[in-house]
Amino acid sequence: MRSIIKSHFHKGKIGFFITGLFIILSVFMMIIGLSICLGMDGLYTNARILSNSPDCWISVFESIDGETLPLFKNILDNREDVKNYDVQPIYYLNSQGNEDRENQLRIFFNPNDKTSYTFFNSWVAMNIDDESNNYKPHLRNCVKKDGYRIYLTGNFIETSLVDVGDEFTFINNGKEYKGYVAGIYDDMSRIYYTGNFYVDGDLYQEIAKLSLEDEDITYEYNINIEFNLTSEKANTQAQYEIRNVLINALTQYNEERLAKDPTAPIIDFSYSMREDFKTGTRGFILLLGTAMTAFAIIVAIIVAIVIAFLVRSNVLDEVRNLGVWKALGYTTLQLRLSYLAIYSVINGVCILVGTCLGIGLMPTFVHIITNMARLDCSKAIGVNVGAIFIAILLVVAVVASVVYLATVRVKKITPLSAMRSNLETHSFKKNRAPLSSSKISVNAHLGVKSVVGETHRSVMVVVIILIMSLLCSFVSVVYYNLKVDQTAIINMSGIEKADYYIGFYYEDSSPYYDAISKMDGFEADVVIARASGNIDGDYAYGLVYENFDHMRTNFLYKGRYPKYANEILIEESYAKSKGWNIGDTIILNMAMDAQKSDKSLVIVGSFQNILDNARFMGYLDILDELYDLDEYWHKATHLLYFEKGKMPTFSEINYVLRQVAGGPVQLNGFESGEHRIQSSILDIVGTAADAVMSVFFSITAIVIALLLVMLVRLKLLRERRNYAIYKALGYTTAGIMSQIAVAMIILGAIGSIIGAFVGALTTSPLLSLFGGFIGAWHFDFVIPWGYTVGIVFGITLLIYCVSMLCALPVRKIAPAEHIKSL
Amino acid sequence: MQNLDDKFVIRTQGLCKTFSIGGVQQHVLNNLDIDIAQGDFTVIMGNSGSGKSTLLYALSGMDRPTLGKIIFDGQTITDFSNDRLAKFRRANCGFIFQEVFLNDNMSIMDNVLAAGYLSGRNRKQVYQEACERFQQVGIDKEMFNKFPSQMSGGELQRVGLVRAIINEPKVIFADEPTGALNSANSIAVLDIMNKLHLDGKSILMVTHDMRSAIRGNRVLYLKDGVILNEIKLGNYDAEQEKERLDTLKAFLDEMGW
Numbered sequence A: 001m002r003s004i005i006k007s008h009f010h011k012g013k014i015g016f017f018i019t020g021l022f023i024i025l026s027v028f029m030m031i032i033g034l035s036i037c038l039g040m041d042g043l044y045t046n047a048r049i050l051s052n053s054p055d056c057w058i059s060v061f062e063s064i065d066g067e068t069l070p071l072f073k074n075i076l077d078n079r080e081d082v083k084n085y086d087v088q089p090i091y092y093l094n095s096q097g098n099e100d101r102e103n104q105l106r107i108f109f110n111p112n113d114k115t116s117y118t119f120f121n122s123w124v125a126m127n128i129d130d131e132s133n134n135y136k137p138h139l140r141n142c143v144k145k146d147g148y149r150i151y152l153t154g155n156f157i158e159t160s161l162v163d164v165g166d167e168f169t170f171i172n173n174g175k176e177y178k179g180y181v182a183g184i185y186d187d188m189s190r191i192y193y194t195g196n197f198y199v200d201g202d203l204y205q206e207i208a209k210l211s212l213e214d215e216d217i218t219y220e221y222n223i224n225i226e227f228n229l230t231s232e233k234a235n236t237q238a239q240y241e242i243r244n245v246l247i248n249a250l251t252q253y254n255e256e257r258l259a260k261d262p263t264a265p266i267i268d269f270s271y272s273m274r275e276d277f278k279t280g281t282r283g284f285i286l287l288l289g290t291a292m293t294a295f296a297i298i299v300a301i302i303v304a305i306v307i308a309f310l311v312r313s314n315v316l317d318e319v320r321n322l323g324v325w326k327a328l329g330y331t332t333l334q335l336r337l338s339y340l341a342i343y344s345v346i347n348g349v350c351i352l353v354g355t356c357l358g359i360g361l362m363p364t365f366v367h368i369i370t371n372m373a374r375l376d377c378s379k380a381i382g383v384n385v386g387a388i389f390i391a392i393l394l395v396v397a398v399v400a401s402v403v404y405l406a407t408v409r410v411k412k413i414t415p416l417s418a419m420r421s422n423l424e425t426h427s428f429k430k431n432r433a434p435l436s437s438s439k440i441s442v443n444a445h446l447g448v449k450s451v452v453g454e455t456h457r458s459v460m461v462v463v464i465i466l467i468m469s470l471l472c473s474f475v476s477v478v479y480y481n482l483k484v485d486q487t488a489i490i491n492m493s494g495i496e497k498a499d500y501y502i503g504f505y506y507e508d509s510s511p512y513y514d515a516i517s518k519m520d521g522f523e524a525d526v527v528i529a530r531a532s533g534n535i536d537g538d539y540a541y542g543l544v545y546e547n548f549d550h551m552r553t554n555f556l557y558k559g560r561y562p563k564y565a566n567e568i569l570i571e572e573s574y575a576k577s578k579g580w581n582i583g584d585t586i587i588l589n590m591a592m593d594a595q596k597s598d599k600s601l602v603i604v605g606s607f608q609n610i611l612d613n614a615r616f617m618g619y620l621d622i623l624d625e626l627y628d629l630d631e632y633w634h635k636a637t638h639l640l641y642f643e644k645g646k647m648p649t650f651s652e653i654n655y656v657l658r659q660v661a662g663g664p665v666q667l668n669g670f671e672s673g674e675h676r677i678q679s680s681i682l683d684i685v686g687t688a689a690d691a692v693m694s695v696f697f698s699i700t701a702i703v704i705a706l707l708l709v710m711l712v713r714l715k716l717l718r719e720r721r722n723y724a725i726y727k728a729l730g731y732t733t734a735g736i737m738s739q740i741a742v743a744m745i746i747l748g749a750i751g752s753i754i755g756a757f758v759g760a761l762t763t764s765p766l767l768s769l770f771g772g773f774i775g776a777w778h779f780d781f782v783i784p785w786g787y788t789v790g791i792v793f794g795i796t797l798l799i800y801c802v803s804m805l806c807a808l809p810v811r812k813i814a815p816a817e818h819i820k821s822l
Numbered sequence B: 001m002q003n004l005d006d007k008f009v010i011r012t013q014g015l016c017k018t019f020s021i022g023g024v025q026q027h028v029l030n031n032l033d034i035d036i037a038q039g040d041f042t043v044i045m046g047n048s049g050s051g052k053s054t055l056l057y058a059l060s061g062m063d064r065p066t067l068g069k070i071i072f073d074g075q076t077i078t079d080f081s082n083d084r085l086a087k088f089r090r091a092n093c094g095f096i097f098q099e100v101f102l103n104d105n106m107s108i109m110d111n112v113l114a115a116g117y118l119s120g121r122n123r124k125q126v127y128q129e130a131c132e133r134f135q136q137v138g139i140d141k142e143m144f145n146k147f148p149s150q151m152s153g154g155e156l157q158r159v160g161l162v163r164a165i166i167n168e169p170k171v172i173f174a175d176e177p178t179g180a181l182n183s184a185n186s187i188a189v190l191d192i193m194n195k196l197h198l199d200g201k202s203i204l205m206v207t208h209d210m211r212s213a214i215r216g217n218r219v220l221y222l223k224d225g226v227i228l229n230e231i232k233l234g235n236y237d238a239e240q241e242k243e244r245l246d247t248l249k250a251f252l253d254e255m256g257w
C-alpha cells in the first residue's frame, strides 16, 4: 500500500503542488471570511467594551441645573434594563447664525495651512480628564506636543483634512487658545458626531470660565446610558425603545410648561445610539466577510474540479499498473483508498498551512475593518475557532468525496487490463477534427485536436475560466458603476444630484437667489429640508422638497413622485417591513418639535436609498404649521439647477453673491451635488472597490496562471514522447509550443467570453435579487462593455503568456533520447 | 568534391559520439568516416550496444555528434541550429523505428498527415498520396480513421512506413524496423522497403537480424565505434536469398559476430 501511495505521489507532483496551493488559498480565505461573518455580533459587543462606549446618550439643550435632569433620572432609575447611566456636563459653543460673532467664537484646525484649513462655529466640548466619567472613551494614536489637547473621532479624521498631531486654534473674542489634535477617541455612539470634541481639563476649565460671560457658550449635559442586556438584539431594541420613552416624557413636560407659561422656551434634546454605528458599518464588514467566504467556496469548487480531473486522468493513465496491483491481490477499495490517502496527506498539510496563514493574516484584515469602520476593532474580532472548524470540515469533505467519486473507474479495472490497457482506454475514442479536413496551419490544427480530443480537460478548463471571468466581469461592472459612472448608484442613493446645495444666514436671502436666478443657464432653485417625526409610532427621518419638478436623480422604485402636499414616498425596505402599499394612508407626527402635528398622508410610491437613511420623502408643505414656510425659505438649503453644460463654477457663483453682499457672504453651506454624494459613504465604498477589484483580479490571475502551469506541465509530461516524434518528423520547438498555446487559448477564449458576457449581463439582476438587505432593490447598472472585452482579452493574453512560458521546456526535448530503440 | 556530393547522399568526417554516465566516459562512435551512396539500400550491422542507433540518429540529424562533421546532401548539417535541423528533417528524412511511435491520440491517417502537411505542399495532393501509399502497403480505406491502439503490430509498422515516405525524403532511416514483428509481418515490411529501393529511394537501415540485413545491397559492420569492414551484396533478389545469407554469414563470421 505504501509503495502505491509513493508511486502516486511521484507521478503527480505538479498536480499536487497546484491543488495544494488552491487548498491553502481556499482554507485561508474561508477562515478569514467566516471569522468576520461569525464574529459580527461579537465585534460590536467587544468593540463596545473596549471603547467603553455607552449604548446610547442624550444631549439635553438645558443646563445641568435645570428641571429636566430629575425627570430623566427618574425614568432611568425606574427601568430595569438600565444598568448604569452617567450625567456628563458639556459646553455647547455656538456662534452659528450670529452674524456679529463671525470669527469670534470658532475653532480652527490647521489655521495656517490653506489646503487643510477647517473650522467649526458650532461644537461641543467634553472633558477627557473628568475621572468621574464612567464612559471615558478609549483613546488611540495619541501624540504628545505643547499646548491644549483635543481628541476627535476616527470618522472625523477619515472624512476631513485634519489629522492627529495637527494644530488647532480656538478663538473667543480675539483671545486665542492654541493646541493640537492629541489623538482619536473611540465612542461608538458618538463616532458620527463630527462636532463633538473631547478637550483636556485645562481647556475645559477655560471654556467654563468663558461661559460665565458668553451667552453663545452654554452649559448643558449629556446622559450616557448603558443597558444590562447582554443579548445584542435585546440591547438594540432597548436603544430604540428608550428614545421613544424619553421623547414622550419630554413632550409631556414641554406641554405642561407651555400650558403654564406660553412664552417658555421649548426644551429639546438630541439622541444617539450605538446602533447607528452598527447600521453604518455592518453592511461593508459583512460584504468583506461574505466576499471572502464566497471566493473561498469558489476556490474550493475549483479544487474539486481539478482533483476530479487529476484523479480521473491518473486512473486512465495507470490502467496497466492498477491492473498489476489487482493481479497482486489488492482490492478495489484498497486502491481507491490509496488515492484518498495521498490526497489526505496533501490536504492535511495544506489545511495546516492555510490555517496558519489565516491566523497570521487575520490582523491585516482586522486592520482593514478598523480603517473602514473608523473605530479601533483590532481586539474586537479575531480568528473564530468555529470558522476554522467549518473551513477544515468543508475542504476535507470536498476533497475526500471528490477523490472517492473520481476513482469509480478503478472498479472496472481487472488484472487483464494490464495486458491490454490500450484497448480498454482508447477503443471508445473517435477521431475528432481529422487533419484531412484542416484548413489552418498544422500546429493550430493539432492544438484544436487536443481541445476536442481531451474532453475532460477541456471542460475543466472552460468551467474554471468561465467561473473566474464571470466573477471578474461581475466585479468590474460593480466597480465601473461605483467609480466611473455613478448614475445608477446615485439613483439608488436617495441624494438628489442638483448642481449645487446652498444656504444663507440672512433673514432675507431673496436678493441672493434673485442674483443667482439671473445667471446664465439658471433653471430652478428648490428648497430641501430634513424632517424628523414619528410614523406609526416609529421614529423616522425624511427629506422634504419644495417640489419634485426638477429631480435629476431617479430614486423611485415604485409609483410616482408626489404631486400634492398630502402625498408621500416611503423607503422601500421600510414600506416592505410595514407591509404598506401604494394607496395606503399613514399618519406622520412631528412630535419632536413638541407640537401636535398629525398629518395624514397617502403613499404614492417607494424609493431606495443606500447612502441616506431617510424613510420618507414628501412636499415641503408637510412642515407647514411647524414652521413659517415663507420665513423658513430664507435659511433653508436650496438646490440649484442649471441647464446642461451651463453649470457655473464655485467662484462664478461666489462672485455674483459677493456683488450682492458687497463683501464676504454669510453662507450656511455651499457644495456641489456631486461633492455631497461623493462625501457620503461612496468614498468608503470607492476605496473598498479599488481594493476589492485589485484583490479579485490578482486572485483570478493567480488561479488561472496556476491552473495553466499545472496543465501545461502535465501535458509536457504525458506527451513527451509524442513531442519527440513530432520533432523527429520535423516540427520545430516554436511549432509545438504554439500547439499547446493554441489549445489553451481556445479554451480560455470560450470560457472567458461566456463568463465575461454572462457576468456583465447578470450583475444587475443578481444584485437586485440580493440587494434588498441594504435598501437597494433595483440595480440598473451600466454595463461597461469595454471592461468585458478587456477581461476576455486580458485572460486570453495571460493564458497565452503563461502557456508559452510553461511550454518552454519543449526546447529540451531531444527526439533521439526518447525514441531510440536500444 | 561536387562529384562526391552527388554520388554520396551522406558523408561524415571524424564522427565521434561520447556519452558520459556518472563521470565515466563511453566513446560510442570513434572518429568514424562513412559515405552513404545515393540510391543504395545501406545496412549497418553490429552487436547490440555497438552504437548502430547512435550512428543512425546522428546521420539523420536527430542527434548531434560530439565531434565531427556530417554532410547531408551537400549541406553540413552539424552546423545547423535545432530549428533548422527540424526543417531539414521534414524534407529530407523519413523514419521507421522498432517501436512505431505513432501518436495514440490520433487516427493513423492523421498520424501520416501530421507529417505530410508539414511539407507545405498542396494538402489535397498530400492526402491523395497518403491514400495511395496506404493502398500500396495494404491498408484499406476503412482503416484510415482507426487509432493505433486498434491495429496490429504489422499494420502499425506499415503505417510507420507510409509516414516515413509521405514527404518523399532523400533518405529513409530505419532502426530495427522488424525487431518487434513476427516473421510474416517482417517479410511484408521488408518487401515494401525493397520495392522503395527499386523505385530509387536511398535507405539506411540498422539491424542485427541477418534476414533483414540481406535486403540491402551494401552491409557495413560497426564495432568499437568504427566501421570495421563492409560487403557489397548487389540488389536483393528473392530467389538468391540462400546465397545472400551464406555470403553475409561468412562476412559476419570474419568480423567476429
Ligand SMILES: Nc1ncnc2c1ncn2[C@@H]1O[C@H](COP(=O)(O)OP(=O)(O)O)[C@@H](O)[C@H]1O
Pocket: A817, A820, A821, A822, B019, B020, B021, B028, B046, B047, B048, B049, B050, B051, B052, B053, B054, B055
Ligand atoms: N543517451 C544515452 N546516454 C548514455 N548512454 C547512451 C545513450 N544512448 C546510448 N548510450 C550507450 O551507447 C551505446 C550504444 O547504444 P546504441 O547506439 O543504442 O546501440 P545499438 O547498437 O544497440 O543501437 C550503449 O552502450 C548505450 O548504453
Ligand SMILES: [Mg+2]
Pocket: A820, A821, A822, B052, B053, B054, B175, B176
Ligand atoms: Mg539500437
